[in-house]
Amino acid sequence: MGFAALYARYSSEEQRATSIDDQVRRCKALAAQHGYEVKEELIYSDAAVSGSAQGLDKRLDYHRLLEAWDERKFDALVVDEVSRLARDVVEIAKLQVKVARTNVRLLTADGLDSASSGWQLLFGIKGAIGSHFLEEHRHRVVRGMLGQLERKFMIATPPFGYTAERIEGKDDRTTGTSWRVNKHEAELVRRMYTMRYEGASYAQIAAFLNTQGVPLR
Secondary structure, eight states: OOBEEEEEEOOTTTOOTHHHHHHHHHHHHHHHHTTOBOOGGGEEEEOSOOSSGGGGGGOHHHHHHHHHHHTTOOSEEEESOHHHHOSOHHHHHHHHHHHHHHOOEEEETTSOBTTSTTHHHHHHHHHHHHHHHHHHHHHHHHHHHHHHHHTTOOOSOOOTTEEEEEEOOSSGGGOEEEEEEOHHHHHHHHHHHHHHHTTOOHHHHHHHHHHTTOOOO
16 A cells, blocks of 8 residues: 554653654554555654654654655654644644645554544544643643742752752652752852952853863753
């Protein structure tokens, strides 16, 4: 029947490197089930990258997939689920138009087949669910971060001069991360301020830090 391209992705929130292998395995089986051949050069994947609009530029293999799509290098696209392609409603809409315009068959392991009648409705529903999940996840993350701040814990990487210290409490309310002063780095910070006060340039301060072996952050 032709060639199929595969695309797999897992998000930075999930942190499951094996997810790529699992998705590719399921997609290969689905492609074979429908009579498509899968070439290795038509397998695309992006690891630890969000499907949101903000993560779009970082998804290098996704853009390679779109280029191959425009060049008509495959007849079908197989993914584990629609949300692997995108969780952004605008990108999802673009993909739906692209499928319809190019007649590339879209197959997903969770039941979508663009060769079936009414696939656009199912595609839209699955896309909306994926987008809603992202918004819900973002809300939960922000809520959790604000809660940690209210409990006097820190939520960001400590700046130079401080070290992160994990505090294990008796429950979630008393467990978190705090910053403690790093005496060695704090002394260097004081030295930088003194040098600047005495007229040293930023280049001179940078040179001083290099002599102290301070790594870039």
